[in-house]
Amino acid sequence: MALHTPYRHPALDTLLPILSESAARRDREGGHAHEEKRLLREAGLLNLSIPRLHGGDQLSWVQLYQQIRTLATVDSALAHVLAFHHLQVITVLIYGDATQQADLLVQTREQGLWWGNAMNPLDKRLIATPSAGGYRLTGAKAFCSGTRGSQWMTLSAHVDGQAYPLLAIVPTAQVRQRDDWNPIGQRQTDSISVEFIDVFIPHEQVLKQPDVPPSALHTLRNCFAQLVLVNLYLGIAEGALSAGCTFIREQARPWITSGVDAREDDPFQQNRVGLLDARIAGAAAAADRAGEWMQRAYARGSLLTLEERGEVSLAIGQAKVLTPRDQSAGQSGAV
Known part of the structure; x- marks a missing residue:
């Protein structure tokens, strides 16, 4: 399995601290994140999945999912909205003909349209x-x-x-x-x-049309959707670990029986953080691997076989086992 340095879109890096500042309040209040969606649109993040042929960024599917994962570390709801926008763009790419793709995706890019x-x-x-x-x-x-x-x-x-x-x-x-x-x-x-x-x-x-049976390529849309959820879960876990480490460094105190004075030297905290970090790293590797399988399958186009599509589904299933599980549990259920 190839190891990747996760791709980070420069505009997303700029937006993360802005979105993070209001994320908890906005989740409590609910409603529609009009201003935040405007920021995502103006940053060009609606174009990540649009092919270069139509003026888009055409990120690889691995890179696209990494952006969703990164956004989910600070705001999983907005990451969900952005991911589902790209899922609909992908739907047009999978099901639409050349005329539909050109008309709709150029409109999407030029007018900053949400799906x-x-x-x-x-x-x-x-x-x-x-x-x-x-x-x-x-x-x-x-x-x-x-x-x-x-x-x-x-x-x-x-x-x-x-x-x-x-x-x-x-x-x-x-x-x-x-x-x-x-x-x-x-x-x-x-x-x-x-x-x-x-x-x-x-x-x-x-x-x-309703009389057309779905091809193996058509059913990749289901795989795209499931891998969205994998990366949302993973981003939430990465964000929680990052917030936990910040709390330990800035506010926590060592456990009374730890035998150390500095909070970062507490072996109990080190054990828990290390386990979470290892599990998240494994889940991230599985998610990226599934994205690679997806990329290869999509590139096959109409030549994709049911067996090849099945391999994609298995790779996503493996990642799904790892990402939504209780990340707070130790190897035997508790630490």
């Missing part, structure tokens, strides 16, 4: 009815991360009599937004519900 989504596959309430020149959409979708403040949305909808969902895009302004996101933590992911009331979408906005 949201209504692709929740477990929510099948959205119905698409064939109509002259396209489809009419009626119904609702929940957990639509990144919807508030977005200009475009991806969506999946059920078509009567079809085995596969319709995948399409729609201007966010055409849907009714429900401000019903009330979670514990990550209160600014804009993961609201949306309602479609007889919304017409032309065939030009359809990414995949």
Whole structure:
């Protein structure tokens, strides 16, 4: 496995202390992080996944996920929103034809457009009815991360009599937004519900017709989404360890039976910090390895086989085992 020095986007480095200063307060208050999303947009961070052909940065998938992970160290909600924006860009790259990609991604870059989504596959309430020149959409979708403040949305909808969902895009302004996101933590992911009331979408906005079975390449979108979660968890862990080390250096005192006077010399604290650091390093290596598998699979394009796609899924599964686990536990459950 190749070792990487994590890529850090210069603009993101500039923003981290600004976002960190207000992150805890904003998470308590919830709502929409309009000003912070403006900062991300003006820093050019919406262009990281857009191909150079369309004027974007075209980071490798490993580098892209490293930016999400870095942002999650200080604000996992904003990292979630930014990651889901790029997930929708990737959806256009995987499902869209050359004309759709050029039109939508150049618009995204030139106008600084945010993408949201209504692709929740477990929510099948959205119905698409064939109509002259396209489809009419009626119904609702929940957990639509990144919807508030977005200009475009991806969506999946059920078509009567079809085995596969319709995948399409729609201007966010055409849907009714429900401000019903009330979670514990990550209160600014804009993961609201949306309602479609007889919304017409032309065939030009359809990414995949419902009679087209998904290819191995198509199913990489699911892998992209799962690897987003891996890197969000990992960024949260890295941020927690960094904050803990700062607390030890600046405020903690050595344990009364440690036999040392300096807090940083406390063997109990050293043991805990060392275990967490080792586990995070292992999880980061697994996450980057999964990103490399993803990059190779994506590069195969239409030639990607189901077996190769399966290898990507296994690599992501390995990383998922490591990243969301209780990082506070020792080797035997406690230290």
